[in-house]
Amino acid sequence: MPASSILKNSAAVAAGSVVAGIGYASVIERNAFVVREVTMPVLAPGSSPLKVLHLSDIHMRPQQRRKQAWLRSLADLEPDLVVNTGDNLAHPKSVPAVVQSLSELLSVPGVFVFGSNDYFGPRPKNPANYLIKPSHRIHGEPLPWQDLRAAFTERGWLDMTHTRRDLEVNGLVIAVAGVDDPHLKRDRYEAIAGPANSAANLTLGLAHAPYLRVLDRFAADGYQLVMAGHTHGGQLRLPGYGAIVTNCDIDPSRARGASKWGAHMQLHVSAGIGTSPYAPLRFCCRPEATLLTLVAAPTGGRDAGMREGQSHPSVSVR
Template sequence: MAVRSVVLATLGAGAALLGYAAGVERRRPVLRRVTVPVLPAGERALRVLHISDLHLTPGQTWKRRWLTKLAELEPDLVVDTGDTIAHPGAVAAFADAAAPLLNRPGVFVLGSNDRYAPRFKNPLRYLLPDDGRRVHGPMLPWRELVDVLTSAGWVDLDNARMTLDLAGRRVECVGVDDPHIWCDQYDRVAGPPDPTATITLGVTHSPEPRVLQRMVADGVRLVFAGHTHGGQLRVPFYGALVTNCGLDRHRARGLSRFDGAWLHVSAGLGTSPLAPVRFACPPEATLLTLVAED
């Protein structure tokens, strides 16, 4: 009888946790605020809004409303590190919800999930070492997404670099297409920083160390990445179990140092439609205030 009670209690607790992760936490986004001492001495602050991994589907009203409100922060620059859509009908929904944000200066890269719809795979594969195999669903309208973003003036940083004029100063951005599916071609953008720029920022969907190392070696001072979902299911007092890439799990989300530069990994705003759960890892966007090192 006692054993039966324990089993029933365990099953009940598991069901309650799953219900919370699927029905509550994944719909409660938080705005994180981070200060990064990364600009040259004497420079005034630069405010950067980092969004990532929306995995937007047309029905996600809460996410679209929250995205619209983010424009009220009036950032100097918006960085979108990819996996923005997760449904063939999501581009129009994104364009509508992001319209106020698209009025701000912005840069973006694509993630693998912008190109391919999710397809069911064994969840245990996430807990095993990466064997290099990728399972893709049908193609998504990623070209339409790129059109929406670039028509608004946002810069496509997929294997590209560009120096932007932001509020009277020059900021260089260097990016790669998604390393998770080996679309990164860093050699096309390699080179020293633009000497006219105040800072050089790096942008990638997946924070693969091979890309981070090359960016930092070329003088990038701060890299923005997504992809990890912060682990999506985190164990309290332990953190992420996996990052789904070559980065160590302690850097699955938030700000950290990488080879003397800074790395900011966003836990993102969404989940795969096939695994709609989050625990101890709410959806997030981050407002980073870059300030002078002194």
């Protein structure tokens, strides 16, 4: 076969593979919702286990019926606490869909902070900016985050934006603090600064986007666990490599799952449930909610069992 024919055939195969990959990422994997289960030893010694459902980056649009049905099914997990780390909306009329989808979970104790796509709608963006201009911001139309906040708080969930609060769940005292979205530079850590309540069974920090400046402040104040979202787990991951980008300044190795931060704090970053309507792709990064089973840390220290930059070994997906 002539070399020119070989090159043409190779180009056709490559083009076909790209098209097939885009089709899979946009149609199949983007809707292949999964519950990731993780066990983390972060509670004070002697504490009973606590089941925490971590939701993030729902990016809801009113017509997304499959996503809405899957979110309703999460109530069957029977968590003790729900943590929502923002980016619930992707359309100005999405609040009813979010509230109805989470209706049963809103009867469970819950805490939340907002993300950029609660405040502003998505807009078309140059995908190359994620690689060459990671701090670039383009805001869409304002979204009705106040309505979402009212619906969540009326059902009992607590808005932790620039707030510190102790709450009791299943006999455990949880000291929670949260900041507004660091991606929009709305975080004002000074509003919650100070040592975490060392008498609590768990000290928990919340932020939508896991920027280094915020994580370091939580760690310095003695928080045992910080939960965040925003990264979408990288959204497009390479087999054997992982996330390419994170859309913030955290290392790509931490874009999804549990890892150790500093000497004593642990971090959980959700890969999220949705995508922007202008980038509706996921590859090697299924949309997820995470059921964290928090257990007492070994008496040798709350950070035992975790190695820096690595996920806890007790992880399952279903």
